[in-house]
Amino acid sequence: MAGIADVARAASVSKATASRALTGSGYVSEQTRARVVEAAASLGYVASTAAVSLATGRTRNIGVVMPYVSRWFFAEVLEGIQDALLRHGYDLTLYDARPGTEGRTRVFDDFLARKRFDGLIAVGLEPSDNELGRLVSIGRPVVSVVGPPSEAGVVALDDLHAARRATEHLLGLGHTRIAFLGGGGEHQAFVDATRLRGYAVTMEAAGVEPHHVPSAVSLPGGYAAAVDLLGDTRERPTAIVGTCDEVAIGAIIAARRLGIPVPSSLSVVGIDNHEYAEMFSLTTLEQSPQAQGARAAEMLLQRLREPDVPMAEVRLQATLILRSSTAPPPGVPSVAVGSAPAPR
């Protein structure tokens, strides 16, 4: 295998110059750099990354900390991050920190302390555990996807706005018995709590009472809670806001099984535009987790290039995608969708 000495000889430069040209650490003229890079390519030379890291203090690697990889949102964010890092020639080390596992403890106690990365992207960490603070204290730049304002950069959906728009859409159709399905309980996530708040303030502003139905934040979770909710005909709402599309789709499957026609007897709206939303004709507020992941990666890489640029907080607004899971409530004449209140 070719070594740095072979590359230096082929390019007629010193080993030190060849090394500078290939690692980007220290001045080399563009002409010389081009000659060295060409020599390295023709010899099939690949730098020892361990040696490059020692020389430059840079790993060209980004750590990604996330609690789940098997959920739609997280997997999509990961793909967006990966795409952006690939474009810039960075590796991605995955720290999969499922809540409540021994693995999560080890990730925070051992793995991250090794600092095998130039920066970190933290996806969906809960503020209650102060883990984001621990990541920031490692001393590498951190960008957070999902979550509250923090010392780290933040890229996230404007959850309050999305839930407000979903609720306003149903109020505009004439619904007043609107339930919010999902989240709650001991492990209430920041995202679901924020969406619930967006729903509740909108209901209260319209003078109608909010009704929160807790459920696990998953398709089977939404299904199970909706079977209970819709099975009781006295208490049955005419519309449901799902905290995410998976919960909303679970509610649609429950309604079908109970023989409740959607949307004529029950309207359902979600938040996400999940890959299954179209199949269930789900009206939803669209977010793009891939775009959020890519944006977080770009923000982090910019910070690595320009350490003096302050971190930003980016809140993206979701767009209402109208399909056919929402309609006026039974007995209310159809009104034009345009008459729904505009987003505030």
Added chain:
Amino acid sequence: MAGIADVARAASVSKATASRALTGSGYVSEQTRARVVEAAASLGYVASTAAVSLATGRTRNIGVVMPYVSRWFFAEVLEGIQDALLRHGYDLTLYDARPGTEGRTRVFDDFLARKRFDGLIAVGLEPSDNELGRLVSIGRPVVSVVGPPSEAGVVALDDLHAARRATEHLLGLGHTRIAFLGGGGEHQAFVDATRLRGYAVTMEAAGVEPHHVPSAVSLPGGYAAAVDLLGDTRERPTAIVGTCDEVAIGAIIAARRLGIPVPSSLSVVGIDNHEYAEMFSLTTLEQSPQAQGARAAEMLLQRLREPDVPMAEVRLQATLILRSSTAPPPGVPSVAVGSAPAPR
């Protein structure tokens, strides 16, 4: 921050001895090692991983190459790998190589050539592209999850057996008009081709004609193909083998939408035991992708410890999980399930 010199001083040894004790490269007595490790812990010393890598030639990092992270099977395998690597103190670098993207080309051409890993796990690479061969030629041990026999180690479901069991279950209930749904076309994956073969040979052995209905291997894909298949009442089968649970569940959703009762008018069986299988009462052949990922990681780490141990090929057999999506065809009296042919 404490350096190796501080650790050496606190443990009353030379820097070289302290370094050997912490990296595991070269002889140090157990007593000395314990003293150095204690000194390092009390000083909060964390070795520069770049320096450790240079000294030992080991990265304590495993690369994982997979075409998707956002599909259930791949995400589950990834969690299983991650769990096992965490237990052994290894990092995981993710190479997300979606087919047909520029990123995939770069992963194979640039990223893997850096060899920032002690070994590789390749998940779901297609033999046609000879990419597994390229990975093996990098010169690090490789274990493959999913796929044909190869020079790498293999951990995979016995796909032929799983499809045979699914088909035998339906034949045993009295079905003869059984369609196989999923896969096919230009991008036929190795897994789906093998399952189709298992179905076809079982049908032919029973003297009935196989019928393959191609579809994208996803829930919406199965749904769309099943709407077409079941909409034509003259050609309608009495039973469907889905190439995976997502395709099978798509078929159940299609049947519900068309008003075809499952299982009294249509039986459906899948392969996976996907997280949604229970919600749809799906009878299926259970595999555990997490266990496959963990087993592949263990196989790779063992190989790193004992380079002379030959790689193995492990084919896991799926178990039939009986729920309520299968029954005898219309007009056939119910028979005991035990009368289905035993697995061969």
